Every structure is written in structure tokens, then in C-alpha cells.
Amino acid sequence: MFVGKLPYLAFHSTVTSATIVSLDTEIKKRVKGNKQWLSSRCFVFDGTLSHETVFNGSVGILFADPGSEIGEILTKEAGPNKLSANPTWALELITTCLEIQTANPELYPAILNRSFPFNRLAPAQKIQDNERLIYVMRKLIKNPEETTNVEELALEIGMSESWLQHEFKNAVGLPLRAFRKWFRIKTAVIAIKEGASLADAALGAGFYDQAHFTNVFREIFGISPSLIFQKGESIRWYIQNEEIEKILRAS
Structure with missing residues (x-):
């Protein structure tokens, strides 16, 4: 936010x-x-x-x-x-x-x-009951720096690449690569919140360098991260991390 x-x-x-x-x-x-x-x-x-x-x-x-x-x-x-x-x-x-x-x-x-009545971040039912999708999501979230491609992920869970792509988008609401992009950004922002520099946060989240992180951040938010995370009180921001396990929680 x-x-x-x-x-x-x-x-x-x-x-x-x-x-x-x-x-x-x-x-x-x-x-x-x-x-x-x-x-x-x-x-x-x-x-x-x-x-x-x-x-x-x-x-x-x-x-x-x-x-x-x-x-x-x-x-x-x-x-x-x-x-x-x-x-x-x-x-x-x-x-x-x-x-x-x-x-x-x-x-x-x-x-x-x-x-705010919508702050009830519970897992979507389509995800709760699918252990293979939970495995894929957990891997993408917990290891954002890894570059495992879709084909390798599909092999790990014993399904075809096309099945994984289809089921992932159907359950989560967006393509697998977009999901990984979002959580790489979120991982970097959490690191910044904990005191990391933009450069270190970018590398730790799987971006090539700070410039790569800046470009992806601007594509998503329409603004440079340096303007959001500069020192001072001009922009208040908050990121919630504890809901990740709720999203991934199996029933």
C-alpha cells in the first residue's frame, strides 16, 4: 500500500x-x-x-x-x-x-x-485443494532468486507444461511468470523495509541488477522505486508479508 x-x-x-x-x-x-x-x-x-x-x-x-x-x-x-x-x-x-x-x-x-473490511487475506479455495500448485507457488515465493523455468517446474510435479500453465492461471488468476514477477518485486520491497539498499534488495530477489529491478518496478507501478523509498515522510508505504503462508496453506 x-x-x-x-x-x-x-x-x-x-x-x-x-x-x-x-x-x-x-x-x-x-x-x-x-x-x-x-x-x-x-x-x-x-x-x-x-x-x-x-x-x-x-x-x-x-x-x-x-x-x-x-x-x-x-x-x-x-x-x-x-x-x-x-x-x-x-x-x-x-x-x-x-x-x-x-x-x-x-x-x-x-x-x-x-x-478496512477487505483485509481478510484468506487462501482461495482453488489453491487450497491443489497440493501440486501449492508446491509450485511455495517454490516461487520462497526462492525468488532461482531461474527455474516452467518446463522444469512441470517435471518436478509430474505434469505437462501446458497443464501447469493452464491450472496455475485458472487457480491464481494470472500466468505463472507474472506471479513470479510480482513476488520478486515483493521480496525486494520487504528487503528494503528491513534496511537493504535498492541494489542488494534487487540481487536478493533475483533481478540482474538495480537497473533491472527499477525497470520492472516502473512497468508495474508507473513510478521509479527511488521515488517511493526515498528518505522522508512524503510517501507512506506498508507491505504485509504474513499472508504468504495463508495463501499457500493446504486444507
Whole structure:
């Protein structure tokens, strides 16, 4: 989650579903290939949508982990057009972000748990009951630096590459390679939170170097990581790590 004053967000695809809310004025968003700008206090969008965003003042952006309950909620809210505006819970999200803006970082989890109803990151049923997919997901999450390809993963679980690709996307909601990209980014961000430099975080998460990490981060979020993680209080950010085991938990 990011809360604060962000610059213009260039065209990007967030990989996983997300929502953005303005804390001051309306947001302008445009889908790639469409000249028309849309305006709203809150947008919900699917991770495959390529779009750009313009706003004045502060915003809050919440990203969902693939396979989580919140991810399913946001994807459903985005609808068949992969983009929707002003959900019924928008005002509650605005209140949550305003509270985070002035709170100490150690209070962020409690604020989200108390005031944001979608912070119930439970495992999706399609994943719970599939031990082979759980094995693949666990390996991708726990070993982000490894470069094991899809064919090798399929051999490890005794299934064809095409089966793995199909079942993974059906259960998780996005392709396996996109899933790995998301958790490599998340692994790097967790390392930064724990004090690592951008360069060390990038290498530890499986990126070639800091430039590679920066390029992928910009593709997903539309902004350079150096602007998000610079010293100071201009942008508040929070990442939750404990739900990984919930996502992977077998029934």
C-alpha cells in the first residue's frame, strides 16, 4: 500500500488487481488505446489493464497479492471491462488512508485490520485443494532468486507444461511468470523495509541488477522505486508479508 503525494503515473500494468483513491480531488485515469480520460475519487482495476493516472494532492493505492481473497474481491469489482469507479467502500478506504497518513508505521497493521473490511487475506479455495500448485507457488515465493523455468517446474510435479500453465492461471488468476514477477518485486520491497539498499534488495530477489529491478518496478507501478523509498515522510508505504503462508496453506 502507498499513501501520499505521488507524481504522474505513466502507463503501467500492475500484474495483480488494485484500487486507487484520491484523498483530495478526483483522479483522472486513461486506458491505453483510449483517448478519453475518466474521472473519479476511486478506481478499481484488473492487473492486466494498461493505464496512466493523473492527480493532484494525496492518494492511497492498495495492491492485492495474487490468490488472496482481497484480490478476488477487487477483480470482481473491476468487472468485465477490467476497470470500475466509486465502489461502495471508497469512503471507508479514504478514511483508512487519511489515518495512515498521520499514524506511526507500527500502527499501520492495526489500522488496516480495524477499518478496512477487505483485509481478510484468506487462501482461495482453488489453491487450497491443489497440493501440486501449492508446491509450485511455495517454490516461487520462497526462492525468488532461482531461474527455474516452467518446463522444469512441470517435471518436478509430474505434469505437462501446458497443464501447469493452464491450472496455475485458472487457480491464481494470472500466468505463472507474472506471479513470479510480482513476488520478486515483493521480496525486494520487504528487503528494503528491513534496511537493504535498492541494489542488494534487487540481487536478493533475483533481478540482474538495480537497473533491472527499477525497470520492472516502473512497468508495474508507473513510478521509479527511488521515488517511493526515498528518505522522508512524503510517501507512506506498508507491505504485509504474513499472508504468504495463508495463501499457500493446504486444507
